[in-house]
């Protein structure tokens with residue numbers, strides 16, 4: 001029997017506006033619990049909300065970047081439900097007239113391109129946060145109440161964990177480039193609800209779906225998609241039925257467990273929010289927002305390949321973080337040898353970021369200093385090996401590059417009159433390598449180069465070292 005999995009995602013993204021969706025409380029993560037609240041976000045009777053214009057702009061920008069139409073008329077609705085983290089007993093959301101509709105994200109899984117349709121993006125407010133202690137106590141922090149959220153609802157166009165990951169990565173990267181959210185998944189700024197069902201391949205009707213809510217790690221999302229798909233197939237193959245329900249992913253056990261029957265939309269008794277006016281957007285305003293959209297990752301990849309001659313693989317690495325792409329472009333305005341710059345970013349800078357476990361946005365190494373190092377290497381004042389060492393130092397310390405080179409005597413040794421005699425000594429004192437080379441063993445050549453470089457503390461010009469060594473070896477083989 002051939003089964004296929006059908007997945008749709010609802011992704012909640014916190015917008016990084018300064019203030020909350022409907023009040024002027026700061027929208028900050030990690031503050032002392034219950035210090036960023038007011039009567040509006042606490043849902044006190046009589047307190048009136050007002051719409052955060054910046055949040056509307058960010059949501060519209062996200063919609064435009066995700067190929068959606070921004071509606072000239074949208075409106076908020078009340079979604080009524082009781083939950084301890086929602087003191088109003090309703091959430092202000094959008095049901096009937098969402099802000100953005102009909103977009104798509106194009107994903108690429110191993111060269112297979114696929115368009116995943118986005119049904120809509122609506123705006124809403126976040127709820128508070130519950131903390132359950134081991135002793136059975138539950139504490140609540142209302143700081144998150146009223147943080148602006150967008151919910152990006154895809155059509156059920158995804159079929160496995162690879163596609164889900166590709167979709168979420170592209171979505172996250174796009175929002176990061178826009179600067180509308182921190183997208184820090186570990187802080188809950190981007191979380192996905194996974195709607196998943198299975199059906200036999202020849203069937204047209206969709207199977208009954210389950211929902212796994214608030215997933216905020218790529219690793220767990222992959223595991224959960226795979227496991228839930230397998231669970232449903234196994235239930236159906238054993239003659240069981242799938243119940244429409246919300247399931248919780250248990251990370252430790254690696255299985256999903258039933259939480260509650262899934263509510264339908266009519267259970268929430270939505271009605272138009274009476275305290276807020278509709279959002280009416282003029283086309284000029286929408287155009288202004290469109291013009292603020294920066295070049296996105298996939299556009300920059302093309303630019304780097306075509307304009308700067310960077311390889312496609314390297315361009316993908318450089319654009320994997322907006323701050324790194326900005327860094328590269330800044331460097332490019334300051335140095336000629338763009339190829340060397342991209343090479344050393346992809347190898348050295350990326351490695352240093354990984355070692356320190358930090359993002360490019362938190363990096364201390366400035367584009368000015370990095371370009372200065374590249375230019376010195378490009379001019380031959382230092383060799384590339386030395387450039388790498390200086391990059392590593394400048395990554396963690398604030399150094400003056402020329403002073404550092406001078407005080408550590410790191411200048412490149414270019415003089416053949418200096419290199420040649422040392423190269424001769426090395427060849428003379430390694431007769432085994434010489435005879436290996438003469439009998440065609442290429443490895444011996446590399447060894448000799450390494451020995452000569454070592455004699456110069458790795459500061460010699462590698463091209464000159466090669467030339468000198470070739471000269472010596474040619475003489476030797478001519479003499480034989």
Ligand SMILES: [Zn+2]
Nearest residue numbers: 023025038041
């Ligand atoms: Zn407030």
